[in-house]
Structures are given as structure tokens and as C-alpha cells.
Amino acid sequence: MAASGRVVVFGSLNVDSTSYVASFPEPGETILSHGFQVALGGKGSNQAVAAHVAGAPVDLVARIGADATGDFAIATLARFGLPTGAIARHPDAPTGVAQITVADSGENSIIVTGGANLALTPEVVDAERARIVSAALVLTQGELPVATIDRLAAVADDAGVRFVLNLAPPAAVAEPTLAAADPLVVNEHEARAVGVGTDAAAASLDEWREHAVSAVGRIARSVVVTLGAAGAVAASGEGSWTAAAPSVDAVDTTGAGDGFTGTLAAFLAEGRPLEEALRIAVAAGALAVQARGTVDAYAPRDAVLRAAGLDEAGDAWDAAGGAADDAGDATA
Template sequence: MAASARVLVFGSLNVDSTSYVESFPAPGETILSRGFQVALGGKGSNQAVAAHVAGAAVELVARVGADASGDFALATLERLGVPTDAIARETDAPTGVAQITVADSGENTIIVTGGANLALTRAVVDAERDRIAAAALVLTQGELPIATIDRLASVADEAGVRFVLNLAPPAGVASETLAVADPLVVNEHEANAVGIGTDVPGATLEEWRVVAASAAGRVARSIVVTLGAAGAVAASAEGAWSVAAPSVTAVDTTGAGDGFTGTLAAFLAEGRPLDEALRIAVAAGALAVLGRGTVDSYAPRDVVLEAAGRGAPDGGAAPA
């Protein structure tokens, strides 16, 4: 990979507390878990790790508390090989936390408390202009304050740096922010939140490809829509593509979308075209559901590339 293929992630950094259950409790019901795990989380850190595992040179701008959870998060990133020099500690806010429940079906519920992540403000973006200008690609997510996301999009665009926005969860960012996203990465529900595909509920992969094509250049410079076990679609000025996901038995879907997005960013940063990066990212997302947890479930670059290269003919990219 070229040395210039550097991914700069502005993102949330949480510690995940995950309970594994047979099925989700009904309102007011108390159930017993089958297991419990504490692990690194947050969309920003998850995607930074995924991009790093995919081979990108990654920097993560984030905030954690001056607490034991912050110690744990930094130690985990260092173990995984992600630099931590752009992560500051906040003395008046705890490290962000995600409370996760995973059912035997592999589905999950997640409640996020922002904590120190909310200290990642517009002023931090301005202070990191040099890092932004030196990056091949800047990636952020919907878990940060809206004003921060908007400022980051503006600064990246001014610097001529590719800006990738994973609008998860949906946030009311400015239309100008969406317009410079290349791509805007959303799932079906997040796409609906920004007016994409609202008239095609329950659409097929091919129908979503057409929807993405109609939104590319109008809502954002390019669009990627992830569709879970069905796969994903993408569209830009160059065309529109769909990639069907391989059939796998999901163990834990937590963080699979972040694995997809981080991998997508890594391969875009090294100059792969959107359709090729999409194919590789779909393979990464499918592999991520085969293990429990988030960052430790991300497959290494060579494994992902092998999986992407041996997809069935009908699971490949279909140009418009």
C-alpha cells in the first residue's frame, strides 16, 4: 500500500458492556444472561481498527475519560496496533459506554452514552487541520456532535481531502455536509432518514441499486447503502453497483457494519474504485459476524481479499 494511503478517523471511542441472551426481554421483564464481555467499542474506534486491519495507515482523533475504562480503551488500541497519540483524556467526563444485548439469533440492541466523546468539538477539528490536510481520506460517524461533523466536512472539503460519512446513527447534519460525502454510508433506515429510498420499503438489492443511483450527485457525491444479510449497493458519477453478501451463519452482528465501513475506507484510501472497495467491504462485513464481539472479529486483509475474490458470479458487482 502507498504510504500516502492514510485514513484519519474522527470518531467515538467507547467501552462496550455486552450481555448474551437467548432472546431479548419484553418491557418490564428480567432475564438472565448466558455470558458477559467488556470490550473496546464506539463506531470511531471500531472503524479505525477495521481500516488498520485492512492495511491502512490509521490515525484516530478521539476522547476518553481519565478513568479505568479510558485506560482499558487505550491499552486495547495499542495492543491492536492503532496509534493513540491523537486521543486526549477528559478529566470531567467519563469514557463513553455502549450497553449491548446480543440474542442467540445474532441480532443486537445497543444503548450508547456519549461521555467524553462529546468533547470532540468544532475547536478540535480546527486544531487538527494539519492532520486532515495530510490524510488521503477522512472518516467520521453520526455519534459525534452535529456541529463537529459539519465542521469536519467543511475543513476536509477545503483541504481537498476525501470525506466519508457513516451517518450512523442518523443525525441532522447540514445538507452541505451530505453533499461533500464521498461516499455517504448508510443502512436502509439511515438512508430513509435523509430522504433516500423512502418510497421503496422492503426493496430488493437491485431496487436499492437504482435508488442509490438516483441519489448519487444529488444528496451526496457518492452513496453506499448497506442491507445486512442481503449485501450492499453503491453509486457514484461512474455508475451503480450491487454486491450480494455470502450466506453465513451469524454469531454476533455487533460491529459488522463498522467492519464494513472501515474496510471500505481503507481500500478507497489506497485508490481502489468504489465498486471494488464495495465488494471487499461486503466480504469483510460477512466475516465479522462469524465471531463474538467487535474489533476482535475483524478478519485480516489477506483473508478478506480471498473471500472477496472467490464470491459466486451472482454475488459480484453489477454495473449499471
């Protein structure tokens, strides 16, 4: 079953150059990698691909350069079958790039150069108003100019279109932008940057759930906090929930958060409740860290639903289906 709700992603589009190393170098140290990969990246394009793989019809509004790197990005999106009609090429700026180092532990270090992504201005948002109005959900991230994020939130809110904000990295967006987010999606570090959460390193899922509850209506309409290998929590006016992640061997965590967010957006856009979309998104993130790379590590819809212990209708798989039924815990 394909998702019925269209997702419009305003986002960054980069090409990642990733080196795989035993451990991160110390300042001033030169080390040798044991692997290298060039792949599509950028939070916007990652999340658009994840939503598309999850079954949603997706429009990606992005900007790239008139260069070979941009050619590579378009070819990669075409390979996934993602429409590229809303991606324009900027003649005077390079395609955005990310330099990534992944240690054998699975952790990563990332440097991003925005390039043509910075040409995604508030004027582009206004020009794309018809696309926004026709969407079930609009998604963006903290890698775009703040004025663009603020304008997108205002246009979506005015049109009554659900606005999902992944504030990664943290950006100084306006209070009305945060207030319109439904949900605001952040990890624990980004949550603290907007006044949600605790400095306690060992805080439990239930403790983070309570922090998310405290932010509903005060900071955003609803809140999702991702907590890495522990899972994620969510809160809205309808309730609050935790979703514990399964124990897996992480190979590469790069882009796993984007896989989570794109999947979450896809299932929200088709009308699934936040509790269920959270559970499915945690399953998608857990599958993504078990393979190298970003978009090529995103599992297809049926595999994600099975990992979440659900079928297409949202019903739990029985034991004979082989799916775990303890992927998430709900707390009203």
C-alpha cells in the same frame, strides 16, 4: 501490501458491555444472560481498527475520560498496533460506554452514553487541520456532535481531502455536509432518514441501487447503502453497483457495519475504485458476523481479499485459489 493512503478517523470511542441472551426481554421482564463480554467499541474506534486491520495507516482522533475504562481502551488499541497519539483524555467526563444485548438470533440492542466523546468539538477539528490536510481520506460518524461533523466536512472539502460520512445514527447535519460526502454510507433505515430509499420491506438490491443513483449529486457525491444479510449497493458519478453478501451463519452482528465502513475507507484511501472497495467491504462484514464481539471479529486483510475473490492487485482469484468469484455484481 499495506495501503498507501492515510485514513484519519474523527470518531467516538466507547467501551462495550455486552450480555448474550436467548431472546430480548419484554418491558418489565428480568432475564438471565448466558454470556458477558467487555470490549472496545464506539463507531469511531471500531472503524479505525477495521481500516487498520485492512492495511491502512490510521490516525484516530478521539476523546476519553481519565478513568480505568479509558485505560482499557488505550490498552486495546495498543494491542492492535493502532497509534493513540491523537486520543486526548478529558478530566471531567467519563469514557463513553455502550450497553449491548445480543440475542441468539444474532440481532442486537444498544444503548450508548457519549461521555467524553462529546468533547470532540469543532475547535478540535480546527486544531487538527494539519492532520486532515495530510490525509488521503477523512472518516466520521453520526455519534459525534453535529457541529463537529459539519466543521470536519467543511475543512476536508476546503483542503480537497475525500470526506466519508457514516451517518449512523442519523443526525441533523447541514446540507453542505451531506453534499461533501464521498461516499455517504448508511443502512436502509438511515438512508430513509436522509430521503434515500423505499419503505418496501422486500426491496431488492437492484431497487436500492436505483435509489442510490437518484441520490448522487442530489444529496451526496456518492452513496453506499448497506442492506444487512442481502449485501450493499453503491452509486457515484461513474456508475452504480450491487454486491451480494454470501450466505453465512451470523453469530453476532454487533460492529459488522463498522467493519464494513472501515474496510471501505481503507481501500478507497489506497486508490481502489468504489465498485471494488464495495465488494471487499461486503466480504469483511460477512466475515465479522461469524464471530462474537466487535474489533476482535474483524478479519485480516488477506482473508478479506480472498473472501472477496480478489488478490492484492484487485485481480480475481482463479478457481484453484478457492475464492468465490461471485461475491459482487456490477451494473454500469
